[in-house]
Amino acid sequence: MPGSSDVHVVLIEDDKPIQRFLRASLEGKGIAMFVAETGRQGLIETGTRKPDLLIVDLGLPDMDGIEVIRHIRAWSGLPIIVLSARTQEGDKVAALDAGADDYLSKPFGVAELMARIRAHLRRRDQAPGSTEQSFRFGDTVIDFSGRLVTRGLLPVHLTPTEYRLLVVLARNAGKVLTHRYLLHEVWGPSYAENSHYLRIYMRHLRQKLERDPTQPKHLITETGVGYRLIITD
Amino acid sequence: MNNDGRPDPDALLEKVQRNEAQAARGKLKIFFGACPGVGKTYAMLSAARVLREQGRDVVVGIVETHGRSETARLLEGLNYLPPKRVNYQGRELAEFDLDAALARKPALILVDELAHSNVAGSRHPKRWQDVEELLAAGIDVYTTVNVQHLESLNDIIGGITGVLVRETLPDRVFEQADEVTLVDLPADELLQRMKEGKIYLPQQAERAIRSFFRKGNLIALRELALRRTADRVDAQMREYRADQSISQVWQAKERLMVCVGPGDDSSRLVRSAARLAASLHADWLAVYVETPKLLRLSEARRDKVFRTLRLAQELGAETTSLPGSELVPTLLTYAQERNVSKLVVGKSSRSMLARLIRPSPADQLTSQVDMDVYIVGHHPEQSAHEALSSAPELTLKAPPREKRAGYAWAAAACATTTLAAAGLVNIFDLANVIMLYLLLVVLISIRFGRGPGIFASLLSVGAFDFFFVDPRQSLTVADTQYLFTFALMLVVALVISNLTASLHYQARIARYRERRAESLFEAGKVLSSALTAGQIIKDGSVRLAGVFQSQVAILLPDSHDKIRQPVEGDHGDNLLTELDLGIAQWAYDHREPAGLGTHTLPASPVLYQPLRAPMCIRGVLAIRPSDPRLIFQPEQQRLLETFAAQIALALERVHYVEVAQGALVNMEAERLRNSLLSAISHDLRTPLTGLLGLSAALVGRSGNRMDEELAEAIHAQALRINALVINLLDMARLQAGGVTLNKHWQPIEEVIGSSLRSYKESLAGHRVETRLPGNLPLVAFDAMMIERVLDNLLDNAVKYTPDGTLIMVQASTHEDELEVSVSDEGPGLPAGMEESIFEKFTRGERESSRPGVGLGLAICRAIIQAHGGRIWAENRHEGGAVFRFTLPLGTPPEFNEEETEGS
Structure with missing residues (x-):
């Protein structure tokens, strides 16, 4: 991955320690991260920052993460990775069916998250070349x-x-x-x-x-x- | 109407139900003959031997050879059930051993002489009832019957032969037999055989030929047997045509009503009605109208009426006794209510003159009714015999009479009136004195009924004559017109007393009905508000004890369908304690009443009535009446059944209330548990994610070796907590029960691959091999759960085996299950721990530095058991341990394989 900070990621997550270690890890890899603590704020951030990728926690204080995904999918095709602490697979399936591209179950490793981010960014880059x-x-x-x-x-x-x-x-x-x-x-x-x-x-x-x-x-x-x-x- | 050729849906349903009921029952085959000696037993044994040679399990239950050598020879080589030796009045009799037959449960059993009566004290009074029980147990039965034993033909044959057979068989048993084979022999041949001594031993034969075996008798019996068999074939043909919808004309079902009276030949009337109903394929009712006149009959005659009604019930009728002041209107109203199309009444035995004055019921009916009326002829000489042996004998005793007081009162009142009249005779005219006596007679009649009324009128006449009519102090009468006065007084007394008796009766009936309605209403009210089974038992038995003046117990089954002794103190004073739980169990299992007055063990003093509710039998009502009459009058019987049904309904209601409450509680608990678990899992996992992430971020950041190691240690500890949390949550969810499996049909290798992939890092130090055939069938399982099982098994293998050793995952099918195994090359399981390692908090080693609390295998077992499979562990011969689990294979859904060549 090139060391440029051209890559912007919006993280919608209310848990402070997770915000902190994701920021530490991602920024170390040259990815700029904007954090939103609530779903509503997340929608605003996504609309204004034009990120390359979105990471959404399903358990948000103000609205359901799946709702957030639906709102964003209405106008954007950007890659969305879901973080889920829920045990039921049904929630993951619902999030994916709502338009998410990938999911990670908590607790997850940074290496795994980075691999997923890389994969999705590459896919995005190739998207126009789907022909x-x-x-x-x-x-x-x-x-x-x-x-x-x-x-x-x-x-x-x-x-x-x-x-x-x-x-x-x-x-x-x-x-x-x-x-x-x-x-x-x-x-x-x-x-x-x-x-x-x-x-x-x-x-x-x-x-x-x-x-x-x-x-x-x-x-x-x-x-x-x-x-x-x-x-x- | 139904002329479109489609079968009537009700008839179809009836047929389906009949077929279902028959499927589980054994088959009954009757070898039917005209008279003894035609070779029924011989034919039965021959047929059994053929089946025996075909390998069927044939057992001879009981066979009478009557010393016939040909028959005895056929018995050789067949399995024989030893007969039960019963001691009866000093003689030892051999009886069919029903219990032994039920215990032995052969495919086919031979039971000779279906109409035989068992020795008193046997379970059933009649052998055909034993056979019914064998059939119900799914055992096929071969048996023999002579035509003279058929209930409905009994009196006809008695008339022909002059010999009345006391052992009879209800026609329905014969009609419901699956197969009837006629064993026929012309009369001459039979007589020839008889003379040769092949039927009876010589001295018996001589006597038999002279009495029963006259040629005329034999021909008549043969004709009856042939005709009866032809009727059956005809019925089968009709049924076949109904099945095939060949019949174009649909006939509305007939309903026949027979009016039973106290006359001598009423049982004959009932039999005729039964035959008529059978030939018309009609339902039939037997009705007794209890008019005030009939109420005055002697106890013995009334019992006879009830016995006749019971006979009608035996023959398949629905019986009722109707209270009413007039016979004909009551009968007609009821007939209209029940849509009766044909009436059967007995012919009046009174003279023409008597019938002119007052028409007999038959005459009244024929003139008033628009339905068919059948009048059955009168044969008084027939009625001397009563073949009611199958109706249980009821010992009915007359209620105590307290009429004596009435006569004393009449005498006293007469004396008082005479004294008073003596004082008044000088003031009043004699006519007024008569009025005084008349008043006395009226009062006594009203108060004490007919007997004392007549007695009072006689006394009054005497006293009046003696004291007041000239010449006084003598019974001679000077003026003849006083004779007219006496006659008038007598007539007045009779009329008034009759009137009052009928009023009394009506009032009693009204009171009785009101009491019945009230007791039912009260019971309904109490039972419908009862909240527990205990309350129902208590209230129900108290009320029943009151209404039937009986001791009552309500017996409930336990969870194994075994009837339990009632708990003391549930019932109050009227608790029936002398119970035979065996009979109660029989009644419960067979869904039929048993004990007193029934077909099963009628000698018992207690009646066991099953409590039948719509869904199933809820228990057994045991009732011991102080007087059997209180239960066996048709109305009382119906009342008892209504009570039983009410109690059963109440029990069922309480049962379902409990079930519904249980379900509600379970649902609520499940909901609570799920929300709690997901809250906990979220609240634990989120900080763990932080901890893991932060510690991972620390690693490789400071460059200080000490800090690096500390960060790695924190990371490792956090991972341990994470594994523990996952296991604890899993266990909590499984332990709570009611886990819903999200089953799908899928190949096992998917989850194996998935599990191996998620354990890739932990497995890095080991060699991993899989041996999975490419064509394993799909199996229905919850992929997440089975992956947890594999995760745990792999985790164990990694933890307990040294690096560099082999871990092998295999799968194969055995019969009806898929077996998956995870084997290692480690130290193996400690001896004797193969089973206990699947217990919670058990580990292979007591003290260990290895992480884990021993929940993993317990979780595995819970998951596999939820799938209906097995899991176990063993040591391999070549060293190391192997964990195996199985999943049931089942039938995968349909799959249409695509054509291999693309199109």
């Missing part, structure tokens, strides 16, 4: 124009559904995609309840594209939430 002809992760290359997938130069045969699923994952690389979103995108709205279809096709993809399908490096399961494609190990 790119090809996409690479590990030793796998997807050639969008030719609808071809190769792994270490050898062509991999994918069924149409497998291919569609892989493309959706690749277009959103780094982002956590909920089961519902994937089912909707790949199979259509009537399949929303058939999550076992998704799981079976993920198994097929892993068997075809991962070196060890039981310990995947790229096609990652977010237990209870969904899936994510990670480009680098």
